[in-house]
Amino acid sequence: MPRLRTSRTKRPPDGFDEIEPTLIEFQDRMRQIENTMGKGTKTEMLAPIFQLHHQRSRYIYDLYYKREAISTELYNWLLKQNYADGNLIAKWKKPGYEKLCCLRCIQTAESKFGSTCICRVPKSKLDKDQRVRCTHCGCNGCASCD
Amino acid sequence: MASEGDSIDYYELLGINEDAQDQEIHRAWRKTSLKYHPDKNPNDPKAAEKFHMLQLAYNALIDVQLRKAYDSERFAKLARKRREEAFNFQRKSMVDDLRERERQFYDSLEKKENERDRLQEKLRALQEESANLRRQRENRLREEQEQSKRRKQETPSSKISELDRSIRIRWKRKYADQVNDAYLRSIYSSFGTLQNVVIQKDISKEKKYVYSIIVFETLSSAYSAINAEKPSKIYDVQWLKPPKSNSNTPTEKDTTVEDYEEITIMRMKQKHKQKQKENERKATSTMNA
Numbered sequence: 001m002p003r004l005r006t007s008r009t010k011r012p013p014d015g016f017d018e019i020e021p022t023l024i025e026f027q028d029r030m031r032q033i034e035n036t037m038g039k040g041t042k043t044e045m046l047a048p049i050f051q052l053h054h055q056r057s058r059y060i061y062d063l064y065y066k067r068e069a070i071s072t073e074l075y076n077w078l079l080k081q082n083y084a085d086g087n088l089i090a091k092w093k094k095p096g097y098e099k100l101c102c103l104r105c106i107q108t109a110e111s112k113f114g115s116t117c118i119c120r121v122p123k124s125k126l127d128k129d130q131r132v133r134c135t136h137c138g139c140n141g142c143a144s145c146d
Numbered sequence: 147m148a149s150e151g152d153s154i155d156y157y158e159l160l161g162i163n164e165d166a167q168d169q170e171i172h173r174a175w176r177k178t179s180l181k182y183h184p185d186k187n188p189n190d191p192k193a194a195e196k197f198h199m200l201q202l203a204y205n206a207l208i209d210v211q212l213r214k215a216y217d218s219e220r221f222a223k224l225a226r227k228r229r230e231e232a233f234n235f236q237r238k239s240m241v242d243d244l245r246e247r248e249r250q251f252y253d254s255l256e257k258k259e260n261e262r263d264r265l266q267e268k269l270r271a272l273q274e275e276s277a278n279l280r281r282q283r284e285n286r287l288r289e290e291q292e293q294s295k296r297r298k299q300e301t302p303s304s305k306i307s308e309l310d311r312s313i314r315i316r317w318k319r320k321y322a323d324q325v326n327d328a329y330l331r332s333i334y335s336s337f338g339t340l341q342n343v344v345i346q347k348d349i350s351k352e353k354k355y356v357y358s359i360i361v362f363e364t365l366s367s368a369y370s371a372i373n374a375e376k377p378s379k380i381y382d383v384q385w386l387k388p389p390k391s392n393s394n395t396p397t398e399k400d401t402t403v404e405d406y407e408e409i410t411i412m413r414m415k416q417k418h419k420q421k422q423k424e425n426e427r428k429a430t431s432t433m434n435a
Contacts, residue, residue, distance in 0.1 A: 018413045022406045058403045069411055133287060 002027070002083050013074040019063065023083060026056045047138030050102050053085065054137070060084040061092055099146070101139035122146055156203035156216065164217070168208060175204040308341070308361050311368045312386035316355040321379045325356070333377050334360055338367020359386055366408040373416050 002023070033048045060083060064075040079086045091097040091106070104110065105117035119134035122143040126132065132141055157164055160174040179200050180186065187193035206212045317325050330343050342361040362368040368385075376383050 015414075018417060019410050021413075022410055025406075055403055059406050062403060062407055063410060067407060067411065069407075069414060129288065130284065 002081050013071060013077050015070050015074045016077075019060075019070065022059065023056070026052065026059075043135050044138070050137030054088070054101055057084040057088050058092075061089050065093075096144050098144045099142040101134065101142040102137045104136040105134060105139065105142070119143075154199060154203075155220070156207055159199060159203050160207070166207075171204065171207050175200060179204075309386060311341070311363070311365055312359055312361045313368055313371055314384050314386045315358045315360060316381045317358075317379055318381055319354060319356055322356050325358075325379055330358060330360065333380075334362075334371055337362070337371040337374065339363040355381060364408070365405055366412050369409055369412050370416075373412070 030049065030052055033052060037045050060070075060075065060078050063069045064072075070078075078084055079089075085103075088100065088103060091100050091103065097106075100106065101119060105120055108114045108116060111117075117134050117136060117139075118132045119139040119141050120143055121132070121141075122145050123141055124145070133139075157166075160171065160178055162170055162174045166174070179197060182193055182196045182200060184194045184197055206216050315330070327343055327345060330345070331340060334340060334343075339362070340360060341363050343358065344360075345358045346356050360371070362371065372383055372385060
């Protein structure tokens with residue numbers, strides 16, 4: 001979650017007021033998800049939070065790297081304020097990880113046989129009828145070649 | 147021969163007790179030697195040997211010194227025999243015990259194997275059950291995805307609902323003849339592709355304004371139409387469905403990152419235009435001054 005801004009906090013860099021409404025909307029949606037936590041397993045309940053976190057990070061990443069619509073200063077400030085996940089973005093910059101859903105899916109230490117999550121497997125490598133749903137964040141497949 | 151003689155009990159051979167006197171020994175010897183004499187038993191090849199053994203027994207028992215030595219040796223032999231018998235019994239019981247233990251061990255092994263087989267069967271059953279469950283879950287997921295696909299096909303291509311992409315336009319009744327479908331299309335098609343244009347038909351004389359609804363194909367084009375300067379003859383332009391948040395973007399759960407980016411870019415462009423206009427105004431004001 002982004003840091004709380006108080007009266008002592010420095011003014012955000014130029015261009016923040018243009019993306020602020022969208023970030024506020026993300027914040028509202030996150031609050032809404034947290035308030036309406038449904039029934040089900042822990043992972044099922046946390047999946048929408050993971051997805052929204054991914055969406056917000058992707059929004060900032062695209063604005064800076066793809067559209068080049070925000071300044072480096074603003075981008076660094078957003079990362080510092082935890083509006084986007086810097087570690088996840090660092091992975092997106094690497095070949096093969098462009099669509100990575102969350103960092104837990106590439107943690108080999110967490111799995112029994114030292115493998116990554118099923119959602120990292122390309123659709124072409126899976127069986128025809130096999131439908132995958134990641135246990136960490138509900139991802140349906142985030143291989144770069146899909 | 148001597149070794150054979152050692153193994154034979156002389157008292158038994160003569161048929162007397164251990165505490166027999168010399169006379170008894172002599173009598174017994176006479177009796178048995180007559181019985182086993184080779185001349186008396188011509189058909190028995192072992193008769194001579196037996197007779198010789200009787201002679202040895204008599205000689206050993208009649209002499210006091212020899213008898214003492216023989217008795218002590220015999221006693222030692224008997225004691226050893228008893229000991230061996232006791233030992234054999236002990237060994238037998240040990241062997242029996244060992245056999246019993248072995249049997250128990252093999253029984254337990256068999257029991258373990260049976261248990262393992264039972265466990266494996268249980269595991270197999272569980273695996274089959276879990277495989278069935280997985281198959282069911284996959285089928286359910288597939289069905290859900292197919293349903294969502296069907297729903298997507300049924301619904302329009304844009305993820306954002308029509309209400310959110312619609313704007314409401316008003317103009318004064320006196321321009322009712324001039325502002326028509328073609329006029330609205332010519333103005334608003336510059337912002338993006340129009341999906342639909344609906345104009346209010348029955349205009350009563352009491353009403354001051356005429357209304358129209360324009361549905362855009364993308365949210366960004368609707369957004370740009372709202373924020374652009376209103377054309378002449380148009381009184382005002384508003385969202386058909388007022389936004390929930392303080393931003394001018396409709397909050398939709400299905401709004402993609404691309405939509406958000408488009409909106410942000412639009413905001414930036416508008417801000418840039420505003421700055422340019424301000425600069426122009428400043429420039430004109432300085433020129434006038």
